[in-house]
Amino acid sequence: MDVIGIDLGATNVRVARIVNDKIVSISTAEIENTASAEDLINQIRMLISEEIESSVTAVGIGVPSVVDVEAGIVYNVQNIPSWKKVPLKKILEKDFNKPVYINNDANCFVLGEKYFGKARGCSSVAGLIIGTGFAAGLIFNNKLYSGPNCGAGEVGMIPYRDSIYEHYCSGQFFEKQKGINGSKLFELALDDDEDAQEIYNEFGTHLGNAIKAVLYAYDPELIVFGGGVRKAYQFFKDAMYKSMSDFAYKNSLNKLTITVSELDQIALLGAAALVLDNKTQN
Template identity: 45%
Template sequence: MILGIDIGGTSIAIGKLKNNQLIERKLTPTPFDKNLKDSLSLFIEMITPFICSKTKGIGIGVPSVVDTNQGIVYNVANIPSWEEVHLKDILEDKFNIPVKLNNDANCFVSGLKSFGEAKDYDNIIGITLGTGVGAGVIINGELYEGINTSAGEIGEMPYLDSIFEHYCASMFFTKKKTSGKEAFNLAQQGDKNALKLWEEFGFHLGKLEAQ
């Protein structure tokens, strides 16, 4: 069995896979307000119940730049205390099983290529939208990472008075004093202001995709 973990900006998803099938899943809030020691302790507590004698490895997608060779994550989104964490070493020492790390968007596009709608294509860009915005890139069937998995950090590109991430992720809705979920629910009910908000969001996202 393999453990797959997605460290999101607001929640951490932990899934147990057997024969490439998801057999168990849990969502837990991201410990964004904890210091380094406490947040790592909480993270290990989240993982521990999923570990058993049949667990062969752990794969983790992280919303940050990642040194995949050394297993170091830098400046993780929404966990301010994770400025430089040797996560691979910490978890391998704790659980004594192999750990692989990569940027979350790279994990997303790799999953699309291996198991999803993109498995028949060799050149792919997969965009992730959430707390932030990023991209995973596959060229000629191979994941293109750049330095420390930074090739897909499209949210950091300059745009208008700031960067794309402020217009193509959750911060866009926060600045409008709402949330993506609330705006979605209102739009589903035909609310004109919410529909206009999504139209504006789509405009900015289109500008990003056109880069």
């Protein structure tokens, strides 16, 4: 395999060349959220040009937005107001004469885990990204399920308490509910700060409730956590499982495995996995 993987993030865009399941080089540029759609497309073109070789067979792209997967049209990218409707697949295929596959970042995450990480060999997986947001990528019967509008797995938008799950099960909980930066909270917890641990206990309770919703809706055999908050798993794990203890179907709960991604470059690998998945399914 020799492909290009692209991660269009909130503050930067990264383009990697991936050969035989390993990242061999990465080019990065910061994103100006006030940039025009064409300026950002030109940034992406430049980074691809830095990485592409004649041996590259295809390009995979993960974006934090809703995607028309078949047409390769990207809609309403978070933190980039100018990207309302961008036919990115058509543009890049014309520029580089390579097949281009695009999907949202949560779907790329779960595919990355399926092909490169903890979900290898599993046929039913929910990949939960717990970062600045909260969303899931879903695999059923060994196939990625995006839904007809690329909206499947948007569990963060489900109503919860006075708001939605995302406000209680992502880094937003620490910032908005507790008034503390997630990185600072993690540092305090590592120093055995009791107040920090109590915040993580509360967070774990909310996350456990969200996982029950995921189990009732999707019944996966494996849940894999991604996103920056996953690094604090040791601090919210016990409260999370305690919150899940009243799940109605005990046998399903006993068969469930919950684990944490160990892939630091999962966004880029996940984008590359779009290419692998297309070959596998077709």
